[in-house]
Amino acid sequence: MGSRGSHAARIPDADSIRRETGFSQASLLRLYHRFRALDRNKKGYLSRMDLQQIGALAVNPLGDRIIDSFFPDGNLRVDFPGFVRVLAHFRPVDDDDSSMRDPKEPEPLNSRMNKLRFAFQLYDLDRDGKISRHEMLQVLRLMVGVQVTEEQLESIADRTVQEADEDGDGAVSFLEFTKSLEKMDIEQKMSIRILK
Template structure:
């Protein structure tokens, strides 16, 4: 059985790099690779919008719970994908659809509309959007920069809200 596992893992491209970058264990990578293959019903090696396995697992790594660091020594490794800052960057990028470094009113409206669907009226959605920008926009440019986004979520437990417990 052990030979089958390592044989299966050897088929995963860039396994060691993925393990180091994402923090996933080899068994988790194997499980996620199996899930990826199940989602790739046509066997193309990628999902919709050309998401290959390394991209798939790097996206999921943002949602891996943050492990408490037992040692208090400074770490020389790059910031982990699942750090608070990287989770916030990932969330910010979902809103900043044109990648200009700001969340504009139309971008915020679009994402909120996708999230709530027909549950709210256009007027309610506009009110929520305007209030959100008003509260988060500190420099008065009618948009939300990453720094403003980060500051507006300062007291929120992003580490908990953007973690999926089975992703260890």
């Protein structure tokens, strides 16, 4: 009886979580320990306040938006499977992931398309399926703070929306968003190395 096996047994539904997220047993165990450390009151779930303890999110200009992604549909708590599901979007893509994937299985959470969906929802503040000029401006304000004038920010937002907006409706759809980022290495830029 190794200690690793006995620890993993305490993770509820570990096998199904691993299949869904692609995390290794060791990574899942590390994330479980992190989840439990964040859950200081041992409630079995995390609140927004628990996630705000994460230093990297506290200094990230999009930290609040990322924290929001843990609480879809107005939920006030996230359990361990939900916590891991969100983090799976940041799992690096292994070269052998796509070649071994069964096409009948759902697309992995860390696929390019799912990483793009996750990024899109950080901008789509009202969740209407489009990024408006106003939403782009709000996110830009979060990202650059006071380092840029309001006029410069408005100019950047206008130009960004205008360049991506192919159908001329004044907003960026998910399809337009993906096209505008087709040359960007999203798989690597949206990866956290420790999340294997």
